[in-house]
Amino acid sequence: MERFLKKYYAITDRKQFKYDFEIQIKRMLDSGIRMFQLREKDLPSDEFFDLASKLGKLLSGYDASFFVNDRVDVAVLTGANGVHLPSKSIPIETVKHKFPFLIVGKSCHSVEEAVRAEKEGADYITFSPIFETPGKGKPKGLKALKEVVEAVSIPVYALGGITEEAIPEVLKIGVYGIAGIRLFIK
Amino acid sequence: MERFLKKYYAITDRKQFKYDFEIQIKRMLDSGIRMFQLREKDLPSDEFFDLASKLGKLLSGYDASFFVNDRVDVAVLTGANGVHLPSKSIPIETVKHKFPFLIVGKSCHSVEEAVRAEKEGADYITFSPIFETPGKGKPKGLKALKEVVEAVSIPVYALGGITEEAIPEVLKIGVYGIAGIRLFIK
Numbered sequence: 322m323e324r325f326l327k328k329y330y331a332i333t334d335r336k337q338f339k340y341d342f343e344i345q346i347k348r349m350l351d352s353g354i355r356m357f358q359l360r361e362k363d364l365p366s367d368e369f370f371d372l373a374s375k376l377g378k379l380l381s382g383y384d385a386s387f388f389v390n391d392r393v394d395v396a397v398l399t400g401a402n403g404v405h406l407p408s409k410s411i412p413i414e415t416v417k418h419k420f421p422f423l424i425v426g427k428s429c430h431s432v433e434e435a436v437r438a439e440k441e442g443a444d445y446i447t448f449s450p451i452f453e454t455p456g457k458g459k460p461k462g463l464k465a466l467k468e469v470v471e472a473v474s475i476p477v478y479a480l481g482g483i484t485e486e487a488i489p490e491v492l493k494i495g496v497y498g499i500a501g502i503r504l505f506i507k
Numbered sequence: 508m509e510r511f512l513k514k515y516y517a518i519t520d521r522k523q524f525k526y527d528f529e530i531q532i533k534r535m536l537d538s539g540i541r542m543f544q545l546r547e548k549d550l551p552s553d554e555f556f557d558l559a560s561k562l563g564k565l566l567s568g569y570d571a572s573f574f575v576n577d578r579v580d581v582a583v584l585t586g587a588n589g590v591h592l593p594s595k596s597i598p599i600e601t602v603k604h605k606f607p608f609l610i611v612g613k614s615c616h617s618v619e620e621a622v623r624a625e626k627e628g629a630d631y632i633t634f635s636p637i638f639e640t641p642g643k644g645k646p647k648g649l650k651a652l653k654e655v656v657e658a659v660s661i662p663v664y665a666l667g668g669i670t671e672e673a674i675p676e677v678l679k680i681g682v683y684g685i686a687g688i689r690l691f692i693k
Contacts, residue, residue, distance in 0.1 A: 365595035366577055391552055393580035398601050409551035415584050 325386035325402045325424055326445055326476050327356035330500035332390075333376075335361055337506055342372070343379060349505050350383050356498075358405050358426075360390035373399040388426060396423060403444070408434075413441040430461070432472050439473045446473065447500050450481025451491065457481055463494055470495045511572035511588045511610055512631055512662050513542035516686035518576075519562075521547055523692055528558070529565060535691050536569050542684075544591050544612075546576035559585040574612060582609060589630070594620075599627040616647070618658050625659045632659065633686050636667025637677065643667055649680055656681045 331354045338345040346357070357380060359373050373389055377399045380387045388403045389396035393416050396404040403424030406413060416425055427438040429446045438446050448469045450457040460482060470477050476497030483491055483501055491499060517540045524531040532543070543566060545559050559575055563585045566573045574589045575582035579602050582590040589610030592599060602611055613624040615632045624632050634655045636643040646668060656663050662683030669677055669687055677685060 366593070366597050367595040370597045370601075392578075393584070394578065394597060394602075398579070398597060398605055407552070409553040411552050411556045411580060411584060415556075416580075419584055 322424055322444060323476075325356070326497065327354075327386065328498045329354050329505070330356045330358065330447075330478055330498055331505040332358045332360050332480075332500060332502045334502045335372075337503060339506060343375070345506065346376065346379055348507060350380075350385060352505070352507065354505055355383065355385040356388070357385060358388040358390055358500075360405070360502075362390070366392075366395075370395050370399065373401065377401060386424075388424070393420065393423070405447075406443075413438065413443050417442045426478075429469070432465070432468050435469045435473050435477070439475050443475060445476040445478065445497065447478045447480040449479075449500075451479050452482030452484075452487065454482035463490065466491070466496065467494050508610055508630060509662075511542070512683065513540075513572065514684045515540050515691070516542045516544065516633075516664050516684055517691040518544045518546050518666075518686060518688045520688045521558075523689060525692060529561070531692065532562065532565055534693060536566075536571060538691070538693065540691055541569065541571040542574070543571060544574040544576055544686075546591070546688075548576070552578075552581075556581050556585065559587065563587060572610075574610070579606065579609070591633075592629075599624065599629050603628045612664075615655070618651070618654050621655045621659050621663070625661050629661060631662040631664065631683065633664045633666040635665075635686075637665050638668030638670075638673065640668035649676065652677070652682065653680050 331349050335342050359376050373395050377387050386402045388405045389401045390405050391407050393404050405426040407428050424444045426445045427443040429435040429448050450460050452460050478498045478500040479491045479496045480500040517535050521528050545562050559581050563573050572588045574591045575587045576591050577593050579590050591612040593614050610630045612631045613629040615621040615634050621632055636646050638646050664684045664686040665677045665682045666686040
């Protein structure tokens with residue numbers, strides 16, 4: 322399972338992309354990213370499914386791992402490696418029980434949520450927002466990130482407001498990896 | 508499969524309910540309804556999943572059949588009898604291929620869509636809106652309904668703006684059943 326969890330984890334937001342979807346993803350692949358999450362909350366099911374199929378095909382040529390946000394059905398039906406469950410999601414245990422082959426990630430915003438996610442069977446978590454980032458509330462900071470890393474034994478991805486310059490200090494905390502949206506758009 | 512497809516098919520919209528969710532559903536059960544679809548488009552995944560679990564449990568005591576709108580994952584994970592796919596949904600064939608045990612319904616608004624849905628493997632369709640109903644566009648009328656019924660060999664449910672008084676004339680067209688939201692809220 323851990324071979325699917327890479328150090329850098331790109332989460333999509335096509336509205337912030339500077340290029341056409343496929344070209345932007347290829348640019349990320351060219352820069353070395355090998356782990357992606359499709360997160361396009363505004364799309365109806367048909368378009369989200371089509372985009373997931375497209376991304377899955379694109380990534381399979383690169384041995385890059387592929388996660389789908391929230392929609393367990395779309396993850397299963399497009400052959401994704403896993404699903405990333407947001408705060409308000411289907412319970413982790415239910416997903417794991419029915420689809421044991423899916424890697425399950427979970428969004429966490431406190432030590433308590435992180436501990437609970439691990440207990441419920443999450444394979445990795447994101448902890449956010451680390452720094453200031455639009456519309457995501459008060460930043461948690463590196464101290465809280467350290468507490469989370471120490472509280473759980475599953476991989477922790479730091480997410481939210483991380484710039485390229487900040488990557489070294491975040492990695493120093495002992496996180497498994499860095500997740501980001503804008504960070505990887507170039 | 509046909510034992511799960513009843514003559515009257517209640518689709519939920521809890522915002523229009525006159526009573527608490529559970530009481531309203533029980534009133535429908537008391538009036539003889541034995542086929543339900545949970546359709547609550549505004550709920551985040553966790554609340555939709557919880558409500559689906561609740562409805563599934565409630566209905567299991569009555570041998571009533573239970574469908575989930577759009578979310579194939581929620582249908583599978585709550586043990587629903589089937590999923591009802593709206594216009595902008597995951598493809599029917601993909602769902603049928605992976606989850607052959609699920610009954611799959613599809614929303615149709617023209618003869619062409621109905622024929623395509625049958626070809627793609629839908630087990631039943633709804634055709635709508637038959638009569639005037641808020642926010643659903645121009646009514647199709649009984650003539651178009653008749654064309655749909657004649658064009659496909661799968662069960663057709665008439666949906667949209669049907670009042671109790673209109674039920675006999677709609678049934679005369681040869682539909683399999685009547686679906687409704689407001690129609691069954693009493």
